[in-house]
Amino acid sequence: MNAEFCFRPLSFSWVAIHPHPKGVVQFMGGAFFGTFPTLFYRYLLRQVFEAGYTVIALPFRFSFRHWALSVSLLKEQDELRREIALAARHLGYESDIYQDKTRYFWMGHSLGCKYIALLEFLSDDRWPTLLKTCTDARQIEQIEQAIVDLRPDAVSIKGQPSLLLAPDISDTESAIPIRFLAQLLDRFQLGVLPTRKQTQCLIAKSDLFNLTGLISFDHDTIAGSVANPRQKPYAENDVLWLITQLKQRAFPLLHQELSGKHLEPLGVKIGSFVVDFNPFDKFAERICDRFLENQVLQFLEELRQREQTPKSVATVQSLQSIPSTVAVQAGSSSQD
Template structure:
């Protein structure tokens, strides 16, 4: 383990950021419903552990809106924030006269990682699906979504592409000596999903009874179709579940089934605990599992 370093978050753009002095990677975190609205506090033990392992942290706040069911809108908002935030981070590091090798770590999209918990995983999954090759992505949208929703998603992606180009132009001016890497959304970035909750259903006490949210967009059927159809994606995805989790168990089983058929051996682990285990004080086993997953995914990234 690296020596403990004080974890201090600062606000950049609309997110909370803890920049490690010698980062081995940048973890972008999206938490669960409610708890993900206050991630610096509710997940503080997990974040401290990961920071101590040498990772910088970016916390995207889950919108505190109990009637926000348009998950496309939230995902696209997060994507815009990613581009704006990356520019702000590099500006800040330049102003602080940080070494070039540190700044270059943040300019390289391959060093950005994703960590989601519960419903936060769904946003990462939607971003991955949006990162597909344009013609293929449009085909999948048209297969799995209503025409209105497919057209709107394609329209929003086009708008985000303009934000991406603006961000890239600013970074190129800030780092004229650095070779620019054109990263399309989150393509080829590693992600670890903790107890992924993508269907918006809650199973009651391991019975056949479920509470379902039929207003979610995309809904369970559409989300599963999008994932199942995106056969060329999710090669750098790991899944961690919890043995006593009665909330996400069906979605975990679905995601594990999907990564069975990818380029690499599926990266999956079941740990002791319940759905909200990532909020626990005792997170050493979980934290080490996340670090091990990211190490393995980094080696896979170089072999894609």
């Protein structure tokens, strides 16, 4: 049965159902572009689908309350597990995989990565205790209210690998470029929660983030980079901070830095080109010169293999391996 790349509206998301899926990739894009993921990220999502994955495109919603948005992704996953299985059976496709939570992946771009990171933190059984050391009682109450309707086993993405593309751990100053106004909102506790500093504290204290991959871009002035660390202060260079923090986990962080800017994951295929909607960049790129999608597929496969590796073996491997952080520019033979 041939795989037809077609997004269907299910629950609050768009889903491309593969007839013989080897996994399910849940994708959350960045601000604005992520609101219409099936358009702006179409080439990337199509390559993931054609590699054998069912793809869930989760539309981005803007809010300063990032805990509530993150928990809403858990609720959506719980609902989609049922709805996709029903739709797959109706189409005559394989459907048993959708009940196995370990077959699900998370993939984010830009701010979408922060929501995924918060879900990873909530998957740590110690999250209420750790949260008290990094935030305040008000945020704990917000989370407890948000998860009250979820089953206990649904408040976790443990065992589900995450792939972060140009991760941006945004706070109020990132959302509002007028610094005085951003600081005023924070002073009255009306800004982004958790803040960048609080989010970094949560990640640092968690024992998870072992099934994590990160792809960065050497000229990214928003998420930061390894190749040009002076473009941003270390505390605001989210890429460099995450690499430093996660390289000593049970599994060393999978990382590759590619040539490009922050909006590299965007694009649709037009002829033999990928058009990325960025007039301040190259705007269009030949498919044969594009490497991102091949790197994404390689990391998804490696993350799946890690998920199936016993933790004792992983610990030994982590002592023998240092993650790569070399900027790369290479060609790709991937076709739409």
